[in-house]
Amino acid sequence: MTVISFARGAPAPELIPAADLAECAYAVARREGAKVFAYGPGGGYGPLREWVAEQHGVEPGRVVLTVGGLQGFVFYAAELLARRPGRVLVEAPTYDRPLKILAREGAEIVALPMDEEGLDPDALDAELGRSSSAPSFLYTIPTFQNPSGRTLSIERRRRLVEIAERHALPVLEDDPYGLVRFEGEPCPTLHELEGGGLVTYTSSFSKTAAPGLRTGYFVLPADEAGAFEERAVSTYISPPFLPQATIAEFIARGHFEPNLERVRAELKARRDAMLDALTRHFPASSSWSRPEGGYFLWLELGEGAGAAELAARAEAQGVTFVRGEDFFPQSSASGVTSARLAFSYERPERIAEGIERLANLL
Numbered sequence: 001m002t003v004i005s006f007a008r009g010a011p012a013p014e015l016i017p018a019a020d021l022a023e024c025a026y027a028v029a030r031r032e033g034a035k036v037f038a039y040g041p042g043g044g045y046g047p048l049r050e051w052v053a054e055q056h057g058v059e060p061g062r063v064v065l066t067v068g069g070l071q072g073f074v075f076y077a078a079e080l081l082a083r084r085p086g087r088v089l090v091e092a093p094t095y096d097r098p099l100k101i102l103a104r105e106g107a108e109i110v111a112l113p114m115d116e117e118g119l120d121p122d123a124l125d126a127e128l129g130r131s132s133s134a135p136s137f138l139y140t141i142p143t144f145q146n147p148s149g150r151t152l153s154i155e156r157r158r159r160l161v162e163i164a165e166r167h168a169l170p171v172l173e174d175d176p177y178g179l180v181r182f183e184g185e186p187c188p189t190l191h192e193l194e195g196g197g198l199v200t201y202t203s204s205f206s207k208t209a210a211p212g213l214r215t216g217y218f219v220l221p222a223d224e225a226g227a228f229e230e231r232a233v234s235t236y237i238s239p240p241f242l243p244q245a246t247i248a249e250f251i252a253r254g255h256f257e258p259n260l261e262r263v264r265a266e267l268k269a270r271r272d273a274m275l276d277a278l279t280r281h282f283p284a285s286s287s288w289s290r291p292e293g294g295y296f297l298w299l300e301l302g303e304g305a306g307a308a309e310l311a312a313r314a315e316a317q318g319v320t321f322v323r324g325e326d327f328f329p330q331s332s333a334s335g336v337t338s339a340r341l342a343f344s345y346e347r348p349e350r351i352a353e354g355i356e357r358l359a360n361l362l
């Protein structure tokens with residue numbers, strides 16, 4: 001029995017445009033020669049930096065290409081905690097890896113509640129009014145959040161920006177899923193609404209091209225880009241240029257948008273298969289989010305149902321998922337009846353089968 005994975009927050013191999021990327025890699029390596037095999041600017045490959053800058057309406061010097069978005073999170077957190085020591089505000093639940101990084105940095109993590117419309121701005125405002133000491137920064141994933149699949153409503157985006165401006169609160173907007181929207185209208189980013197003075201925007205090519213290229217990017221406030229780039233230089237001297245140049249070539253050859261369309265259609269079919277199977281097989285006592293994009297949905301099993309115990313029994317039946325409690329700060333004891341289900345990795349028919357197997361264990 002092969003394992004059906006709802007745990008892997010990764011694109012399935014068939015979602016990766018490997019043949020086109022291979023041609024692009026070969027072409028740039030031949031054309032640019034030693035340039036892409038040498039050390040270079042810590043902020044990354046110039047033409048790709050320029051493309052990202054143009055997409056976000058900033059100077060290329062404000063863009064730093066990182067070795068994946070997560071590596072950039074390490075730089076950002078270290079820089080902000082050094083410059084503005086204080087508690088770090090996160091939404092709960094949130095992406096588990098930043099929680100681990102923040103704990104390792106010794107940061108005090110304050111988890112703010114969210115609901116179906118995303119982070120609760122009143123809770124943010126109250127937290128900022130609660131103490132006279134300013135927090136270091138807010139970390140938020142407003143669109144198709146990992147792990148919940150939820151999206152911050154436009155009203156709340158405006159409120160969040162207003163609150164951040166009133167308190168001069170730096171915000172890190174992590175948005176690797178925004179472009180993989182397969183339904184509904186796109187929302188303006190916090191970065192667009194605020195203008196990029198307080199909000200740092202980060203995304204990555206992991207979900208729009210391929211995660212193995214390890215290329216993420218940060219769009220930073222003008223006075224912060226230099227220090228951020230310096231952290232990159234003192235960590236790895238310069239990033240690998242071949243993957244970054246490969247992406248630039250992929251874009252220049254016109255592959256980016258058509259590939260995105262294909263990925264969106266695939267993800268929609270997978271999301272539909274998961275929603276359909278949940279509706280057919282899961283009891284009325286459970287509920288789930290209905291994301292219009294991204295990779296994940298959030299399952300509430302209902303009172304009295306332990307996700308940890310279900311995960312253990314499911315694994316024995318060849319189905320994996322991540323327990324909800326992994327996405328809350330340790331000791332919070334939240335998320336024990338919740339689960340993150342990724343629909344990005346399995347084909348629709350396997351998703352249907354996996355959900356039915358899970359339901360039979362309830």
Ligand SMILES: Cc1ncc(COP(=O)(O)O)c(C=O)c1O
Pocket residue numbers: 009067068069070071095141146174176203204205206211215216
């Ligand atoms: C919310 C979020 N941020 C950042 C990342 C990091 O992605 P990468 O380092 O591949 O760019 C992920 C990966 O799944 C993610 O879900």
